[in-house]
Amino acid sequence: MIDTTVFHNKKVAFHTLGCKLNFAETSAIGKKMSDEGFVKARAGEQADVCVINTCSVTDTADRKCRQAISKLNRLHPNAIMVVTGCYAQLKPDEISKIEGVDLVLGANEKFSILEYLHNIETDAPAEVHTTKINKIKEFEPSCSRDDRTRYFLKVQDGCDYYCTYCTIPFARGRSRSANIEQTVQKALEAIEAGAKEIVLTGVNIGDFGKLNGESFFDLVKAFDAIESDVRFRISSIEPNLLTDEIIDYVATSKHIMPHFHIPLQSGTNEVLQLMKRKYNRELFEHKVQKIKSLMPDAFIGVDVIVGVRGETAELFEESCRFIESLDISQLHVFTYSERAGTKMLDIEQNTPIAERKKRSDILHLLSDKKTKAFYESQTGKTYPVLWESRHNGENMVGFTTNYVKAERTYDKNRVNAVEMITLGGWNDEKSALEIEK
Numbered sequence: 001m002i003d004t005t006v007f008h009n010k011k012v013a014f015h016t017l018g019c020k021l022n023f024a025e026t027s028a029i030g031k032k033m034s035d036e037g038f039v040k041a042r043a044g045e046q047a048d049v050c051v052i053n054t055c056s057v058t059d060t061a062d063r064k065c066r067q068a069i070s071k072l073n074r075l076h077p078n079a080i081m082v083v084t085g086c087y088a089q090l091k092p093d094e095i096s097k098i099e100g101v102d103l104v105l106g107a108n109e110k111f112s113i114l115e116y117l118h119n120i121e122t123d124a125p126a127e128v129h130t131t132k133i134n135k136i137k138e139f140e141p142s143c144s145r146d147d148r149t150r151y152f153l154k155v156q157d158g159c160d161y162y163c164t165y166c167t168i169p170f171a172r173g174r175s176r177s178a179n180i181e182q183t184v185q186k187a188l189e190a191i192e193a194g195a196k197e198i199v200l201t202g203v204n205i206g207d208f209g210k211l212n213g214e215s216f217f218d219l220v221k222a223f224d225a226i227e228s229d230v231r232f233r234i235s236s237i238e239p240n241l242l243t244d245e246i247i248d249y250v251a252t253s254k255h256i257m258p259h260f261h262i263p264l265q266s267g268t269n270e271v272l273q274l275m276k277r278k279y280n281r282e283l284f285e286h287k288v289q290k291i292k293s294l295m296p297d298a299f300i301g302v303d304v305i306v307g308v309r310g311e312t313a314e315l316f317e318e319s320c321r322f323i324e325s326l327d328i329s330q331l332h333v334f335t336y337s338e339r340a341g342t343k344m345l346d347i348e349q350n351t352p353i354a355e356r357k358k359r360s361d362i363l364h365l366l367s368d369k370k371t372k373a374f375y376e377s378q379t380g381k382t383y384p385v386l387w388e389s390r391h392n393g394e395n396m397v398g399f400t401t402n403y404v405k406a407e408r409t410y411d412k413n414r415v416n417a418v419e420m421i422t423l424g425g426w427n428d429e430k431s432a433l434e435i436e437k
């Protein structure tokens with residue numbers, strides 16, 4: 001048994017980069033540390049320990065992580081500097097050489113941070129503890145609250161798909177999850193703590209339960225059966241795992257919101273094959289049409305990557321035409337960047353950086369057009385809105401069940417409360433719809 005009384009009232013500072021999953025995990029690490037006596041360093045206070053949870057989705061993400069480490073080292077020169085997350089798993093030696101780093105923890109080790117802190121020698125070179133990625137079995141369901149109203153519940157980790165452009169399977173390991181009972185228990189704890197809306201997160205959440213004979217659909221039904229007025233959002237789910245039965249279920253469910261986020265990545269079958277995605281565009285189109293036939297007002301967000309190897313100008317144009325034809329609400333546009341160790345690097349045809357940027361601009365404009373049309377189709381409709389604490393000048397914002405951002409005059413009594421409203425026209429900045437008086 002480790003004597004952790006040494007941690008009482010020690011100050012810890014956290015810095016998280018990357019996705020919602022990382023934020024949920026930082027929150028779980030923070031909970032373990034506060035259970036053992038750590039307290040969060042307030043702004044301006046010197047921390048005893050800094051924990052940096054990194055991302056490695058692109059080279060730019062790696063650079064931002066290195067900058068964050070250096071900045072924290074300047075702010076807290078005497079702190080023990082712990083670096084974990086995807087970048088730490090992928091390039092531990094590179095990180096261990098950054099000035100000020102004391103401890104590098106991989107994907108399997110991050111939740112055992114207290115043991116490593118207990119044993120660390122600070123004046124020695126940085127310690128590196130990682131596990132080979134194919135040996136990673138650890139899974140911790142975890143939940144974090146953003147500074148708004150939403151909670152992010154990590155229901156799954158890792159991925160078995162190995163898309164040719166992606167390094168996530170090398171950073172997070174094989175697909176794994178807890179069971180339904182444990183996952184629902186985490187959601188109940190969040191509801192107990194005041195959650196009104198819970199976003200399900202993971203790397204490939206549709207793969208939930210694969211190792212223990214359960215399924216994501218069973219999990220969705222278990223969440224829907226919770227006796228509470230909480231709202232759940234599915235967040236991103238692979239189109240081949242978004243089954244027709246899940247869509248049918250969401251259409252009549254009490255708690256699962258009519259809001260979908262589906263990665264398409266390219267609108268041509270040629271590029272989808274180069275990416276080794278597990279569906280074709282006809283399947284994607286079917287999913288969108290099915291959602292819209294059952295839930296005409298559902299919000300559908302779609303991920304697209306531009307400029308991958310093999311995406312010629314003609315294929316990009318064809319992809320744009322396909323995306324334009326879909327009844328969707330928003331695009332999340334990512335610009336391809338080469339990642340060492342990925343299969344996509346074997347493809348010779350390359351897209352110049354300037355051309356990648358041009359394609360990204362084109363799709364951002366298309367996204368704006370889609371979002372504008374979707375929002376304008378919602379004017380005059382009545383929905384429950386969950387108001388958040390965020391201010392927009394004199395106003396507060398919230399989201400309808402189908403993820404339309406609404407705005408009203410700030411009223412602190414309405415924060416984290418639901419109100420039935422009718423959507424009006426745009427606000428001045430065209431970033432949200434006002435409510436009809």
Ligand code: SF4
Pocket residue numbers: 159160161162163166167168169203204238
């Ligand atoms: S589904 Fe593909 S893109 Fe998504 S995490 Fe897995 S390998 Fe990466």
